[in-house]
Amino acid sequence: MDSPTPAAVAAAPSTAAPSKPAIAVPGPGGRIYQNYDINLEGAREQISDIGLAVVPNVLSPDECVSLRDDTWRELKRITRSQFDYENPSTWPQYRSKLKPLRDMLMHCGDIGHMQSLWDARQHPSVVQAFARLWSTTMDDLICSFDGLSAHLPLPNDDKKIAAGASGTRKKGLHVDQGRTKDGLQCIQGLIPLYDVHYGDSSLHLIEGSHLHYDDYFRRYPFRNDSDFVFVNHPEFHLNRGCRETFVQATAGSLILWDSRLVHEAGSVLPQALRAMPNNPRMVLYICMIPREKATEADLRGRINAFKELQTTSHYPVPLQVFSPIRGYKNLNPVRRPFLTPLGRRLVGFEK
Ligand SMILES: O=C(O)CCC(=O)C(=O)O
Numbered sequence: 001m002d003s004p005t006p007a008a009v010a011a012a013p014s015t016a017a018p019s020k021p022a023i024a025v026p027g028p029g030g031r032i033y034q035n036y037d038i039n040l041e042g043a044r045e046q047i048s049d050i051g052l053a054v055v056p057n058v059l060s061p062d063e064c065v066s067l068r069d070d071t072w073r074e075l076k077r078i079t080r081s082q083f084d085y086e087n088p089s090t091w092p093q094y095r096s097k098l099k100p101l102r103d104m105l106m107h108c109g110d111i112g113h114m115q116s117l118w119d120a121r122q123h124p125s126v127v128q129a130f131a132r133l134w135s136t137t138m139d140d141l142i143c144s145f146d147g148l149s150a151h152l153p154l155p156n157d158d159k160k161i162a163a164g165a166s167g168t169r170k171k172g173l174h175v176d177q178g179r180t181k182d183g184l185q186c187i188q189g190l191i192p193l194y195d196v197h198y199g200d201s202s203l204h205l206i207e208g209s210h211l212h213y214d215d216y217f218r219r220y221p222f223r224n225d226s227d228f229v230f231v232n233h234p235e236f237h238l239n240r241g242c243r244e245t246f247v248q249a250t251a252g253s254l255i256l257w258d259s260r261l262v263h264e265a266g267s268v269l270p271q272a273l274r275a276m277p278n279n280p281r282m283v284l285y286i287c288m289i290p291r292e293k294a295t296e297a298d299l300r301g302r303i304n305a306f307k308e309l310q311t312t313s314h315y316p317v318p319l320q321v322f323s324p325i326r327g328y329k330n331l332n333p334v335r336r337p338f339l340t341p342l343g344r345r346l347v348g349f350e351k
Pocket residue numbers: 149176188190202203204263264265266283285314
């Protein structure tokens with residue numbers, strides 16, 4: 001394998017940002033899958049310019065394979081072997097037992113504390129990347145306890161897509177920052193554990209829309225204080241010259257975006273339009289911010305949430321806990337994760 005090891009990525013000397021990736025053209029089905037790869041030094045500037053950046057090779061291919069194997073294995077254990085990734089005849093049980101939102105998103109109960117999620121959060125290359133983004137040190141960060149997204153194709157999906165009945169077809173464009181927060185507050189992240197090919201489920205976004213955030217919400221005011229706000233008028237941004245794309249990325253990349261960017265977890269295209277019709281999706285959500293943004297009370301709340309294995313929103317603070325959904329009570333609890341000293345710092349332990 002000739003990808004750099006994570007340690008090599010973390011220690012790579014500072015070099016100029018590579019030239020901008022070539023603009024992708026629409027594929028069958030009319031979507032654009034765009035490569036946003038850039039090195040860590042250029043990431044922060046690209047996030048300011050267009051709202052997102054993708055840092056490749058933060059995890060090695062081998063690490064991605066072992067993280068996804070661990071995740072599938074834990075999901076098998078949680079579902080008492082009713083879902084087993086190794087046995088495709090059980091794939092419908094992935095949805096019926098774990099009840100992922102829009103057939104993909106798991107963000108409730110204790111799911112956000114699976115060991116594989118913690119292994120990614122406390123991976124030195126991941127923490128190092130966020131430390132560089134925030135111009136701080138690795139021991140100065142706290143992380144979110146958010147979940148993951150996985151998608152497996154099922155035989156009836158194309159029919160559901162054609163009928164417009166699938167949960168994956170619902171419009172979900174949104175921002176993850178509401179009216180109680182001003183300016184750049186949060187750089188969200190996710191790590192895909194499988195390469196993303198044309199037509200796969202991937203982050204769907206409107207480039208540069210974070211720059212129109214204030215204008216958009218002056219025109220379409222917030223209705224409450226939630227940090228999850230649907231954007232029902234994406235034409236507002238498209239009419240201002242912003243482009244709609246899906247992120248193309250390799251496994252182990254760290255995909256980062258400003259929470260004011262209009263985005264959603266984009267659904268798969270019908271299988272005939274996909275470059276790899278059976279490619280699964282698995283992405284781990286990761287977000288870190290400087291510890292100084294948390295009060296002592298925030299840190300105590302975070303430690304408590306960790307002890308209770310509660311899954312939260314993308315924000316490390318203020319803590320927003322997602323309670324268990326119906327159905328989870330018939331599942332095995334997630335195994336209590338093992339934390340390294342760096343992982344404990346990320347929770348908020350150790351002054
Ligand atoms: O899964 C994705 O691609 C993005 C989901 C999302 O909206 C988020 O993480 O804020």
